[in-house]
């Protein structure tokens with residue numbers, strides 16, 4: 001539990017919040033880190049179909065409500081939020097999630113790879129939708145190494161937020177589609193970013209990440225992404241949390257077009 005306490009403090013510290021203030025005013029409520037642990041457990045249960053979709057929905061909305069409350073409870077943070085909100089309107093809020101790449105690497109010609117119809121986060125059996133953008137690298141021999149640079153490609157956080165879940169143990173042969181994935185909750189947007197198919201994950205649940213910070217290295221993990229017919233790519237999804245606490249996919253294409261690039 002000592003570790004959990006430290007992680008919680010680190011998360012709060014990343015927001016420049018006086019940690020003593022948070023601890024005193026909300027000592028009976030779960031920490032941000034506790035919500036991250038709940039999210040990690042829930043998403044794993046959904047994937048393994050160990051929880052009925054209706055129960056998963058209830059738990060998800062309760063976790064999202066809890067996270068929202070934890071991040072809302074500080075005035076200095078709200079001022080920060082207003083500043084970043086104006087940044088977002090100018091299109092500079094987002095960082096392009098591949099280092100060294102631009103919007104021309106997004107699949108399709110106008111981001112039409114996005115198909116949200118039929119998406120259900122809580123029922124792993126539902127297939128056919130693709131509420132995401134795939135962003136490709138040059139990797140003809142499919143070894144996860146960028147043919148242009150001779151090195152791996154860094155996956156960067158599109159916005160600042162707290163890592164709420166990761167998978168690091170995907171193995172070839174596994175039917176799980178996301179491979180080694182990362183979920184990041186952005187309290188400013190009150191939404192979740194999902195970065196899938198990574199070869200290596202460099203963050204842990206409870207960790208605060210800044211926009212542009214390295215999260216992972218691109219890979220080919222995941223049931224379909226591992227197959228030879230699939231070019232090496234990042235699968236990027238954003239879920240807006242609605243007032244009822246449930247997720248709604250939003251197309252990130254416009255954000256990607258105006259995102260800041262990292263060399």
Ligand SMILES: [Zn+2]
Pocket residue numbers: 130132133134234235236
């Ligand atoms: Zn995809």
